[in-house]
Amino acid sequence: MAISLEDAMTILLEKVKVQEKVYTPLEDCYNRVLAEDIIADMDFPPFDRSPLDGYAVRMEDVEHASSLRPVVLKQVDYVPAGSWPSKNVETGTATRIMTGAKIPEGADAIIRLEDTNVHQDMVSIFTATGANHNICRQGEEICTGQIMLKKGMAIKDGALGILAMLGKSRPLVFKKPKVAILATGTEIVAIDQPLEKGKIRNSNNYMLMAKVREAGGEPILLGQVQDDIDEIEKMLVGHEDVDMYITTGGASVGDYDLMEQLFSKLGITPLFTRLAMKPGMPVIAGCWHDALMVALSGNPASANVSFEVLLRPLLRKMSGVEFLERPRAQAKLKKAFNKKSKSRRFIWARCENIDGRLHAEPIGYQGNGMLAGLLPANALLDISEGSSCLPIGTTVEVRLLVD
Amino acid sequence: MAISLEDAMTILLEKVKVQEKVYTPLEDCYNRVLAEDIIADMDFPPFDRSPLDGYAVRMEDVEHASSLRPVVLKQVDYVPAGSWPSKNVETGTATRIMTGAKIPEGADAIIRLEDTNVHQDMVSIFTATGANHNICRQGEEICTGQIMLKKGMAIKDGALGILAMLGKSRPLVFKKPKVAILATGTEIVAIDQPLEKGKIRNSNNYMLMAKVREAGGEPILLGQVQDDIDEIEKMLVGHEDVDMYITTGGASVGDYDLMEQLFSKLGITPLFTRLAMKPGMPVIAGCWHDALMVALSGNPASANVSFEVLLRPLLRKMSGVEFLERPRAQAKLKKAFNKKSKSRRFIWARCENIDGRLHAEPIGYQGNGMLAGLLPANALLDISEGSSCLPIGTTVEVRLLVD
Numbered sequence: 001m002a003i004s005l006e007d008a009m010t011i012l013l014e015k016v017k018v019q020e021k022v023y024t025p026l027e028d029c030y031n032r033v034l035a036e037d038i039i040a041d042m043d044f045p046p047f048d049r050s051p052l053d054g055y056a057v058r059m060e061d062v063e064h065a066s067s068l069r070p071v072v073l074k075q076v077d078y079v080p081a082g083s084w085p086s087k088n089v090e091t092g093t094a095t096r097i098m099t100g101a102k103i104p105e106g107a108d109a110i111i112r113l114e115d116t117n118v119h120q121d122m123v124s125i126f127t128a129t130g131a132n133h134n135i136c137r138q139g140e141e142i143c144t145g146q147i148m149l150k151k152g153m154a155i156k157d158g159a160l161g162i163l164a165m166l167g168k169s170r171p172l173v174f175k176k177p178k179v180a181i182l183a184t185g186t187e188i189v190a191i192d193q194p195l196e197k198g199k200i201r202n203s204n205n206y207m208l209m210a211k212v213r214e215a216g217g218e219p220i221l222l223g224q225v226q227d228d229i230d231e232i233e234k235m236l237v238g239h240e241d242v243d244m245y246i247t248t249g250g251a252s253v254g255d256y257d258l259m260e261q262l263f264s265k266l267g268i269t270p271l272f273t274r275l276a277m278k279p280g281m282p283v284i285a286g287c288w289h290d291a292l293m294v295a296l297s298g299n300p301a302s303a304n305v306s307f308e309v310l311l312r313p314l315l316r317k318m319s320g321v322e323f324l325e326r327p328r329a330q331a332k333l334k335k336a337f338n339k340k341s342k343s344r345r346f347i348w349a350r351c352e353n354i355d356g357r358l359h360a361e362p363i364g365y366q367g368n369g370m371l372a373g374l375l376p377a378n379a380l381l382d383i384s385e386g387s388s389c390l391p392i393g394t395t396v397e398v399r400l401l402v403d
Numbered sequence: 404m405a406i407s408l409e410d411a412m413t414i415l416l417e418k419v420k421v422q423e424k425v426y427t428p429l430e431d432c433y434n435r436v437l438a439e440d441i442i443a444d445m446d447f448p449p450f451d452r453s454p455l456d457g458y459a460v461r462m463e464d465v466e467h468a469s470s471l472r473p474v475v476l477k478q479v480d481y482v483p484a485g486s487w488p489s490k491n492v493e494t495g496t497a498t499r500i501m502t503g504a505k506i507p508e509g510a511d512a513i514i515r516l517e518d519t520n521v522h523q524d525m526v527s528i529f530t531a532t533g534a535n536h537n538i539c540r541q542g543e544e545i546c547t548g549q550i551m552l553k554k555g556m557a558i559k560d561g562a563l564g565i566l567a568m569l570g571k572s573r574p575l576v577f578k579k580p581k582v583a584i585l586a587t588g589t590e591i592v593a594i595d596q597p598l599e600k601g602k603i604r605n606s607n608n609y610m611l612m613a614k615v616r617e618a619g620g621e622p623i624l625l626g627q628v629q630d631d632i633d634e635i636e637k638m639l640v641g642h643e644d645v646d647m648y649i650t651t652g653g654a655s656v657g658d659y660d661l662m663e664q665l666f667s668k669l670g671i672t673p674l675f676t677r678l679a680m681k682p683g684m685p686v687i688a689g690c691w692h693d694a695l696m697v698a699l700s701g702n703p704a705s706a707n708v709s710f711e712v713l714l715r716p717l718l719r720k721m722s723g724v725e726f727l728e729r730p731r732a733q734a735k736l737k738k739a740f741n742k743k744s745k746s747r748r749f750i751w752a753r754c755e756n757i758d759g760r761l762h763a764e765p766i767g768y769q770g771n772g773m774l775a776g777l778l779p780a781n782a783l784l785d786i787s788e789g790s791s792c793l794p795i796g797t798t799v800e801v802r803l804l805v806d
Contacts (some may be wrong), residue, residue, distance in 0.1 A: 185503060187485035200447075200486055374560060395759065
């Protein structure tokens, strides 16, 4: 019995666990998943600072200053960036201050250098100012106690900058789930071996390697093995640190497909043996030791879709990511899809924004084995069971192949 | 004089070169940029093959077969996947065949196992078939001579699968451009150092590291250095294999900004010293040996925008990628942007598809120094010079922060 993708997902999401956490040097954290909330233990800026080179003054001193009638103040201090004022700004005085430097006590505005002139220790101010002008306030960007970053977020440029600002040189991130990938099939040879008659090369290892990486996992390529239960078993044992095993081939439900027999030999109870969808129907899943064992079709495109819609969200959960699924949207068909869909169908498509509207173009002919259709795809159309042909302009559900 | 972003781009695109090419093991090629067209030197499938387990027959033999009146044929051969037929299928005979196996000469259709019954060497066929039924034709996916992959494409799952299919175990990819990143500023300390009074931590190294990685480059973190031309020079020399240097800080055009002096000391003629846009205005660029030297603002958000709109396309060109720029689109403002824009302005925003239409929400207050606004952003609004306040519903230009 085929079960729905959603039921399969519910079953498997219950079985998989979020990875362990590990302190990791910040320079290795790009694209890793944060495993702790980051709460600011300081303000940023950590002190009131000047956004430009100029003079720190008291507003009341310069309220009548103009280019014709400059106000002259006595310079009492100089604060380059990285230093600390040694004097307060009292009435009639000013402090020279550089970009990023601490604003001295007593000053309530910064006059930019271009509006001043200095002769020995006397500074002419040629403009008036409002209070708080050109002052970056302590805590303006980050306030002590504020949750700056949330557990489960992927660490990109902004988060890396904030972690650095706060001195989190070894944040806690989730370990990447390890995914072992094995292609089964007597017809399959390694990619650098001569191609004898009747053989094809192991493309599934590499295609799935990319999918696993993209999902945040760490792929382990086990290569290929002939259609022999004992040989398949030999290839799979001895990788106890693996979190998920994916095999391709032998996963249909005919008498000559070995994977159900393998599950039985390994003592794995299949949770289900196929999904009610095309392509990607053959999926046998079960638990083996602490890992998930999943057998997919040997057809690359079929295995790809099964991975995309079922295994990717699981890997995302294991990786600790907050949002498991791809963003969904509605799009208008740019080209008719002239095929009835008896079962639910996923179709690779190219989505494009035209004048603010999303349009989707289904890509070429899609046999189970076709990988070329994947190349331009940036979305999957999700076509319901029992749909008729879809004329141009039909609104369709799409899953966008972005984070 | 500030020049337009587009003029700056034109100037710099002429100065940068595409990286050298290097043969690379396929397992290391995920997300690398292909440096050669891949032309199929074989058909795929390499032979006519069966998509399922069944019997290879001659259509004319079974045209009257039905469940009530089966046709009985003599099994003459058995072809498991990975082997080659030893006999042709003659009138009155059939060959047992497994998924993926070569179809014997003489057969023109495959009857699936479920529609047959076998007793000793006699096979009962319970269904008629059309010609070519269940036959995957040689070359159906890939034809000899066809250009399968184009130079300049990023290698993702589909391309990896196709490279493997064709036995390209060491494709030619472009070397990643190396980008050295140095933060200047006496106020800046390393992220794992104690934060003395008046100091802040080096967030720009890490923020730009992420930007460089995302753009396909290889970041080299040079750390931080005080505002001292000799010290800055010392940090920059001795990295002769670097393709681009990015410094932050000291890039404004006041008297106290050092980077123009540094350029002069290093003998670099600035190609321009600022861009007509906000944030991200301070950008001093020139050529140093075979590399590009670029000084950005010390304000993280300003440096981020300069990188995003100017340096990223350059790095993409150096990486060999075909499409340099982010995709652009039009979106409706979900929230008003109540600020006039004297100069051109880039504003971080969150774009979302609602009922097939793109909507953009500008993110919070954006001072030059603000990194928090980056966290939820997936787009940049591009607001023209001289724009008034933009009410809700206004159609705006956005750059989507995806490939």
